[in-house]
Amino acid sequence: MNQADALxxxxxxxxxxxxxxxxxxxxAMAIGIVIALLQALTQxxxxxxxxxxKIIAIxxxxxxxxxxxxxxxxxxxxxxxxxxxVGF
Numbered sequence: 001m002n003q004a005d006a007l008x009x010x011x012x013x014x015x016x017x018x019x020x021x022x023x024x025x026x027x028a029m030a031i032g033i034v035i036a037l038l039q040a041l042t043q044x045x046x047x048x049x050x051x052x053x054k055i056i057a058i059x060x061x062x063x064x065x066x067x068x069x070x071x072x073x074x075x076x077x078x079x080x081x082x083x084x085x086v087g088f
Contacts, residue, residue, distance in 0.1 A: 005083070009080060009083070012076055012079055012080075013076060016072050016073060016075070016076040019072050020068075020069040020072040020073060021069075023061050023062075023065045023068070023069075024058045024061050024062055024065075027057045027058060027060075027061040028054050028057065028058055030057075031050075031053050031054050031057045032050060032054060035049060035050045035053060035054075036050075
């Protein structure tokens with residue numbers, strides 16, 4: 001294994017993490033923006049108001065996209081195991 005192989009594996013790992021965490025991150029950002037807009041419009045500046053909706057949205061999105069996230073992680077694991085099998 002040389003530096004190019006190690007960089008390729010790290011790049012694939014980072015990409016898998018970004019793609020797998022994308023739906024939950026986007027949901028949290030969207031809920032955060034909606035709640036921030038609601039707080040700005042109503043002038044209710046409660047700090048704890050954002051946590052519960054974000055947590056619920058993240059849990060729902062993770063439950064709905066679990067097969068997608070699992071497929072991404074499984075694909076990355078297959079790539080790594082295939083490289084180990086052929087000796088990089």
